[in-house]
Amino acid sequence: MKPRADSFSLPSRLLHWLMAPLLLAMLLIGVGMISTVSHWRLWLIGIHKPLGLALLVLVVLRLLLRLLGHSPKLPSSMPAWQRHVATLSHWLLYGAMFAMPLLGWGMLSAAGYPLPGIGAFHLPSIAPQNVTLYAWLRYAHGVCGQAFFALIVFHIAAGLLHALVLKDGVFKSISLRAKSGHR
Amino acid sequence: MTSPPERPKSVPDRLSQMLHKAFALPIETPLFRPLLVITTVGLALVCAYAYAAGWFSPTRLTPKQIIATFNQDFGTHPGFRRNHAKGVCVVGYFDGNGSASGLSNALVFGASRTPVIGRFAIPGGNPEITDASSPVRSMALQFQQPNGEQWRTGMNNVPLFAVKTPRAFYEQLEAARPDPATGKPDPARMKAFFDAHPETAGAREWGKTHLPSSSWANGTYYSINAFQLVAANGDKQFVRWAMVPELAYTPIDPIIPKAADFLSHDLEQQLQQGPLRWHLILTLAKAGDVTNDATQSWPADRTTVDAGTLTLNQTVSQDDGPCRDVNFDPLILPHGIRPSSDPLLAGRSSAYSRSFNVRTREEAEGAVTQTNNAQLIAKKGNP
Numbered sequence: 188m189k190p191r192a193d194s195f196s197l198p199s200r201l202l203h204w205l206m207a208p209l210l211l212a213m214l215l216i217g218v219g220m221i222s223t224v225s226h227w228r229l230w231l232i233g234i235h236k237p238l239g240l241a242l243l244v245l246v247v248l249r250l251l252l253r254l255l256g257h258s259p260k261l262p263s264s265m266p267a268w269q270r271h272v273a274t275l276s277h278w279l280l281y282g283a284m285f286a287m288p289l290l291g292w293g294m295l296s297a298a299g300y301p302l303p304g305i306g307a308f309h310l311p312s313i314a315p316q317n318v319t320l321y322a323w324l325r326y327a328h329g330v331c332g333q334a335f336f337a338l339i340v341f342h343i344a345a346g347l348l349h350a351l352v353l354k355d356g357v358f359k360s361i362s363l364r365a366k367s368g369h370r
Numbered sequence: 371m372t373s374p375p376e377r378p379k380s381v382p383d384r385l386s387q388m389l390h391k392a393f394a395l396p397i398e399t400p401l402f403r404p405l406l407v408i409t410t411v412g413l414a415l416v417c418a419y420a421y422a423a424g425w426f427s428p429t430r431l432t433p434k435q436i437i438a439t440f441n442q443d444f445g446t447h448p449g450f451r452r453n454h455a456k457g458v459c460v461v462g463y464f465d466g467n468g469s470a471s472g473l474s475n476a477l478v479f480g481a482s483r484t485p486v487i488g489r490f491a492i493p494g495g496n497p498e499i500t501d502a503s504s505p506v507r508s509m510a511l512q513f514q515q516p517n518g519e520q521w522r523t524g525m526n527n528v529p530l531f532a533v534k535t536p537r538a539f540y541e542q543l544e545a546a547r548p549d550p551a552t553g554k555p556d557p558a559r560m561k562a563f564f565d566a567h568p569e570t571a572g573a574r575e576w577g578k579t580h581l582p583s584s585s586w587a588n589g590t591y592y593s594i595n596a597f598q599l600v601a602a603n604g605d606k607q608f609v610r611w612a613m614v615p616e617l618a619y620t621p622i623d624p625i626i627p628k629a630a631d632f633l634s635h636d637l638e639q640q641l642q643q644g645p646l647r648w649h650l651i652l653t654l655a656k657a658g659d660v661t662n663d664a665t666q667s668w669p670a671d672r673t674t675v676d677a678g679t680l681t682l683n684q685t686v687s688q689d690d691g692p693c694r695d696v697n698f699d700p701l702i703l704p705h706g707i708r709p710s711s712d713p714l715l716a717g718r719s720s721a722y723s724r725s726f727n728v729r730t731r732e733e734a735e736g737a738v739t740q741t742n743n744a745q746l747i748a749k750k751g752n753p
Binding site: 302326 | 392393394395399401403404405407408411412415416418419422423424430431432433434436517518519520536695696697701702709711713715716717719720721723724726727730731733734735
């Protein structure tokens with residue numbers, strides 16, 4: 188259980204900590220905006236769509252960094268099943284980070300809603316206009332969001348366990364603190 | 371002397387033992403405080419989610435509740451809109467004349483043609499009621515701008531709305547729920563509601579004095595809410611709009627009995643003789659005019675601008691017409707048109723979205739197939 192100096196690259200770590208609060212905010216905004224009849228709805232939807240698009244761009248960048256860059260191995264002090272669970276949960280998180288904005292974009296396309304844009308540029312439609320398809324994409328967007336939130340809670344709890352109890356370098360590998368050093 | 375019986379281990383003790391074992395930790399590693407921190411953080415996140423979803427605020431009105439109330443008042447009609455369930459699709463275009471392009475930079479106001487998908491309807495959640503059941507007529511439009519932006523608007527032939535807030539609208543729906551014994555709303559409940567909501571006076575007065583139009587084609591349709599136009603130079607102007615028909619208003623003849631679908635038959639006949647036209651009239655607010663209350667009208671002397679002509683040339687059944695899959699959300703606006711702070715707007719938008727999600731889901735699940743088939747057969751048998 189020696190603290191390891193091994194960690195993700197600085198760009199990867201910066202992206203992790205930039206996206207973490209934004210993803211949490213997105214999920215809370217999403218559930219909030221569909222359950223209010225107040226003027227908040229306008230404000231929340233106004234954030235939800237462009238922020239979702241921004242997060243899609245960020246996760247593409249993040250996956251590239253992850254695949255091309257160095258990823259520290261999980262310590263052998265962790266039982267094999269925990270390492271499997273950790274690896275699986277990380278790829279599920281990536282899956283959710285891609286699925287959520289794509290489902291959102293797809294469902295807006297399928298419903299024929301105007302797509303968000305910047306200035307004269309508007310997002311192209313990525314799905315045929317079809318309300319049956321919309322219904323399923325809308326459903327998947329909601330269910331996937333709930334699963335994503337549960338996954339994030341689990342991920343944070345596991346991260347804290349590594350940081351506060353196990354102190355096995357796993358948390359340190361993603362932390363923004365200096366790369367090497369001992370407690 | 372006997373030693374005290376061995377106490378069974380407490381739950382935390384056993385949990386701690388289990389955790390030490392699972393994570394192969396030395397027994398002296400402290401667990402209590404870290405686990406408290408982890409549990410607190412986890413609970414805080416779940417609470418944040420629950421708060422956002424409104425689980426802590428059962429009195430907060432939700433779009434789900436509004437739509438559920440429509441179901442209670444009108445029954446569930448799978449695949450149909452929860453309100454304004456009965457209607458027809460129309461197709462046409464809007465020719466902007468450029469008069470309003472100084473007020474708003476929305477493309478629709480330029481001197482150009484914009485394709486339009488529309489829908490005429492009557493209020494209520496029952497798609498099978500007779501057209502004569504209500505004096506209220508509605509026109510909903512979707513303008514498709516060439517730059518990908520859309521303007522959607524849902525209008526009524528009533529210049530004033532009955533209530534000011536989504537909450538009051540919900541209470542009105544509750545009060546109007548048909549009494550199972552009579553099949554009609556309980557007059558005492560309605561009276562109690564109106565007494566509690568004096569802002570309904572304007573719309574009620576209209577209901578008492580207004581003779582319903584004989585046709586969808588000769589009605590004027592109002593924007594209900596105020597909106598804000600934004601010009602290219604950033605100037606802002608609050609407006610209300612109305613679609614004013616070229617046909618003269620003709621009241622319904624109360625003597626002649628009306629067929630159940632007389633409005634759609636009439637519209638079809640009118641369109642067979644030629645296209646129908648309306649003028650988009652913008653009414654400009656003056657400083658001090660109320661822009662967040664749909665129950666109050668503006669003084670009659672306000673400046674108006676004729677922004678262009680709507681031409682409708684075709685009607686299509688709503689069962690498979692182009693308007694069927696359109697949610698006429700009044701907050702889908704192009705650049706150059708912005709919502710006012712009228713609280714009804716967010717309420718309408720959220721309820722329409724919920725209705726759209728519910729009915730498309732029903733359609734996807736095939737719940738609608740049988741009902742629709744049955745209705746098609748019924749319609750063919752009764753022309």
